[in-house]
Amino acid sequence: VPASIYDVAKAAGVSAATVSRVLSGARSVRPESAAAVLAAVEQLGYRPNQLGRALRRRSTQAIGMIVPRVDNPFFPSVVQHIEEYLRLQGYALLLCTSNDDPDIEAQRLDMLTERQVDGLLISPCHQTRSLPAVRRAAERIPLVQLDRSVEEETYDFVGVDDAGGIRQLVAHMRSLGRRDIAYVGGDRGNWSGAHRHTAFLAALDGQRPEDHPERVLLASFSELWGREAAEQLLASRTPPDAIVCGNDLIALGVISTAARLGLRVPQDVTVSGYDDISMAVLAQPSLTTVRQPVAELTKQAAELLLSRIDDPGRPPNRLILPTQLIVRGSTSQAHADGPSGGTRVPAPSVEPVSS
């Protein structure tokens, strides 16, 4: 059995309270007592039991996080930033995946709540179906949504200007002379899927999408779906001359199928993604996309959470960050051989908005 704080106290010839004080550096302790305690800790190999500490302190110094998927590189990159930030603030990160399933998500949310995390960070997998569990959790624990939000606007949220990003992409395709623009997106159940799709339809304005329902295909944010959708789109007698994709994974799938069918990207068809995952620059051709400001997104989300932990009563805050168009080889031959970066086009007008 591992040593407890009482074992240390006995070995050091002091009381448990003194050991606690030495270890947490809370109040001043006589140097020789401190030395004795430290020696005893060392000798017994004592490690404090955070369960006991958390139970008493009513704080675990842990933040729970739930992401919808871990096989979409966008989320790992978000996780990496968040973990780094929280670590520096002295918080541990407890990470879970919902696998895009609201039931698993709810289960995870409850689990983290019962384990008394001090705060919750979540990208809900569904706008409506995630709502009950998010609400339950938010009633008890400071909660901040990032990148995706549930329908209700009563919780803290920091996301990006999905609509603006799509608008930039459509305008870019237009400026290249493309007129027949198709869309391959994820499902509308989640925030990103819904907003990007809606924005695409809105951006088409002149060209009525009702005339070409087969030009808008929705299913999931995966490369597999990108391959399938491209099959439908590109094998037709009159393929589109541009395909805007809901994220980078879909776009990579589309490009892969285009190559297989012998179509040249960008000459025969231009293709764009969304997210700017690290793979985007490696693709052949490299991928034109919209970059989400992950560093900013995660920093704001973490700060929002810490501020809410500090003051649980403050009114909810919703931040929308601007995106950046990254032009690369999949839409512009001029960029096909660029060593890596691509041309960055900042968003035209959108400022970070707080409501």
Next chain:
Amino acid sequence: VPASIYDVAKAAGVSAATVSRVLSGARSVRPESAAAVLAAVEQLGYRPNQLGRALRRRSTQAIGMIVPRVDNPFFPSVVQHIEEYLRLQGYALLLCTSNDDPDIEAQRLDMLTERQVDGLLISPCHQTRSLPAVRRAAERIPLVQLDRSVEEETYDFVGVDDAGGIRQLVAHMRSLGRRDIAYVGGDRGNWSGAHRHTAFLAALDGQRPEDHPERVLLASFSELWGREAAEQLLASRTPPDAIVCGNDLIALGVISTAARLGLRVPQDVTVSGYDDISMAVLAQPSLTTVRQPVAELTKQAAELLLSRIDDPGRPPNRLILPTQLIVRGSTSQAHADGPSGGTRVPAPSVEPVSS
């Protein structure tokens, strides 16, 4: 303040012990008491505090896991499988990243230990520098290594036959008539980097690597490094006609640079990866690689861990799983247009070995 088990007890007109029994279904309780308890739970919105429960039970029903990186898709895929498996066994997964830094790794290991996880799953980021922290943790908590191991062979481990995989790749390159085979790998600090590099040198046998030290480049398991290394290798007057890479990310970087330099893959130079991440099949050309049996790897690791939790005293077990060569377009034009799968070549001789 949230309701405690005593609040529920009072509301239901029973004792806390009875509430506990109802909730854990431990011993039989009179139906009407049970109903009253459940009603009170519902009415008060009671959620058990797992800190109190864990402190008393001396079990958190949580497993801690540490992976070196989360931006190498191989590890997310491992995580996904592990989480699924543990969830079905009633365990929560607490996931951390070491970011390939032994100090952060040690900190995480200590953190998880102090939080009293019931078991630890880890891919150590370094063979020797990870050893002290792994040893400390393993002294207190059941620990299983997966995919990577520390130097010492005294802890449970399930990995893959890295050497066999590399041997398959070199043999494959040879069978294609390639004679000047280069190697671009990760750093030798970690298990995979060391074993794959060693295996490559061994597989060369006839061709003495000392004659061509510039043919073997080691740094990190990233696409960026792949790009840099390919620059050196392919811009030379006498580029190699085959490049074996330490993992898929490196290979994708190499292919990207080859394309930029105007070299054709596989005609001018064949390229292979390792891991078979989902991106491998999407690359242009698709990537010949060695598949790690992730499902089997994770299942064995989880089972090893649960068995050690069950019997902490049992002798350590080390499992090496066979790999599978996946031939695709980056080495064979015949496979360049295959819709996806590639040709699978099972390992020749290696059986799962238990020592």
Next chain:
DNA sequence: GTGAAAGCGCTAACAT
């Protein structure tokens, strides 16, 4: 079948 009481490991008041 159920309640009372003790205690998991820790820290925060309150003394001194």
Next chain:
DNA sequence: ATGTTAGCGCTTTCAC
């Protein structure tokens, strides 16, 4: 500066 005491929320003997 330090020890004593109580209690965080829960489960589990041990009686009845």
